[in-house]
Amino acid sequence: MRTNMAGVSRKPRTDLFEAFPDTLRRRLKAIIRHFLDSSFAGPKLDPNLPSIAALRIINCNATGKSVPFYQATCDVERHANIFPFYVIFKTGFKILRQFLITGSAPVEQDHRHTLAKLLNFIMAIEKESPLHHLENCADEVSLNVLLTNHLFAMLCSSSQFTMDNHLYRKHDRYMCPCGSDECELTGKCGDTSIGNTNVWHGNLDVILNSNLPVKFTSLGDGDYTNSDDETKNKSPVNNCANLNRKASLKLNQQMIAEVIVFSFLNKKLHPCSESYLVPCLGSCGTDLVVYLYDAQHDVLLESCQFELRNKTTGALNLVTIIVTWLVVNYRYTCTGLTPYMMKKSNFFTSAKEKLQVYQEDLKFGCVGLSEAEVVVEVSDLPWNADGLKDIDDELDELSKYF
Ligand SMILES: [Zn+2]
Numbered sequence: 001m002r003t004n005m006a007g008v009s010r011k012p013r014t015d016l017f018e019a020f021p022d023t024l025r026r027r028l029k030a031i032i033r034h035f036l037d038s039s040f041a042g043p044k045l046d047p048n049l050p051s052i053a054a055l056r057i058i059n060c061n062a063t064g065k066s067v068p069f070y071q072a073t074c075d076v077e078r079h080a081n082i083f084p085f086y087v088i089f090k091t092g093f094k095i096l097r098q099f100l101i102t103g104s105a106p107v108e109q110d111h112r113h114t115l116a117k118l119l120n121f122i123m124a125i126e127k128e129s130p131l132h133h134l135e136n137c138a139d140e141v142s143l144n145v146l147l148t149n150h151l152f153a154m155l156c157s158s159s160q161f162t163m164d165n166h167l168y169r170k171h172d173r174y175m176c177p178c179g180s181d182e183c184e185l186t187g188k189c190g191d192t193s194i195g196n197t198n199v200w201h202g203n204l205d206v207i208l209n210s211n212l213p214v215k216f217t218s219l220g221d222g223d224y225t226n227s228d229d230e231t232k233n234k235s236p237v238n239n240c241a242n243l244n245r246k247a248s249l250k251l252n253q254q255m256i257a258e259v260i261v262f263s264f265l266n267k268k269l270h271p272c273s274e275s276y277l278v279p280c281l282g283s284c285g286t287d288l289v290v291y292l293y294d295a296q297h298d299v300l301l302e303s304c305q306f307e308l309r310n311k312t313t314g315a316l317n318l319v320t321i322i323v324t325w326l327v328v329n330y331r332y333t334c335t336g337l338t339p340y341m342m343k344k345s346n347f348f349t350s351a352k353e354k355l356q357v358y359q360e361d362l363k364f365g366c367v368g369l370s371e372a373e374v375v376v377e378v379s380d381l382p383w384n385a386d387g388l389k390d391i392d393d394e395l396d397e398l399s400k401y402f
Pocket residue numbers: 130149150176177178179180183184
């Protein structure tokens with residue numbers, strides 16, 4: 001028994017990795033086997049054999065004059081080959097597999113932290129989680145916020161996120177919609193705009209951990225009306241439109257535009273990254289899909305759809321939990337493209353006349369605001385120009401003592 005400096009004995013801290021129940025460990029092993037079996041994936045995207053397809057762009061309006069995401073069009077078709085989902089997340093599977101075999105924590109601190117998020121999450125949902133009661137959500141906005149706060153953010157190495165302030169602020173959703181007095185959002189509303197007003201641009205629904213776009217399909221998607229449409233955000237969750245939302249995850253043109261822009265932006269902001277393959281997570285409330293784009297190799301990928309809950313039992317689907325964990329932590333889990341996945345999407349050709357804008361002139365924040373609006377936005381911050389004068393005075397004062 002250890003003692004602290006005051007000589008009082010204390011129990012050793014229970015190690016999460018040692019305490020992880022054998023029953024769950026066995027279930028995770030079976031899940032890994034399920035992913036590995038997908039190496040025999042057939043010619044179709046199949047959630048029973050988690051798979052991913054490369055897409056080819058036939059026609060798009062990426063060079064149109066100032067096209068917001070909700071008006072983006074991008075007709076695509078799938079390349080013939082379908083790949084197993086795990087091949088681009090080999091590092092993540094290795095972290096998980098190593099733990100399941102040895103029972104011990106990963107040596108690298110970031111891997112240990114990331115795996116701990118998954119194990120804690122799985123143990124917690126065994127007991128209780130608002131994710132078991134999604135049907136109680138009053139509307140789409142509540143559902144989207146709840147999924148972000150209780151699923152995506154909880155599995156991510158950092159639980160910080162930013163929600164589009166146009167879509168969420170006016171609905172007064174600062175509190176977590178799960179209804180618990182003790183539950184707070186780990187994210188906030190803010191500016192999620194990316195792109196360039198000369199090309200594709202707009203507000204992302206959610207940016208997770210500053211590096212992952214999340215897109216929620218809505219009942220109003222596809223009619224190209226403004227995303228502020230009142231009716232779509234107040235629609236009940238349980239209605240037949242859910243089927244349309246589910247179908248809208250397939251070959252989703254807006255998600256494709258968003259992930260392409262985000263990847264180019266990521267490449268510009270992090271020019272020394274080992275891989276520029278960036279995912280975008282899409283959800284319709286009941287299912288998830290993942291799109292990925294590599295702005296260096298011009299490769300666009302679409303995953304099969306993953307159901308959040310088992311149709312028969314209603315239990316949360318562990319395969320989908322693992323997929324979500326791999327995607328939201330892609331900086332640690334993604335291996336990047338393998339040589340046989342280098343199937344061009346033709347975006348470079350399709351956007352040839354404005355490719356330079358995508359490569360050099362995209363930005364993060366204040367996209368589409370007039371100069372006057374940008375000034376108003378900045379002046380809201382505590383470190384505005386007037387405030388700096390006070391800080392200078394304080395620094396002068398402090399300098400007397402050093
Ligand atoms: Zn909550």
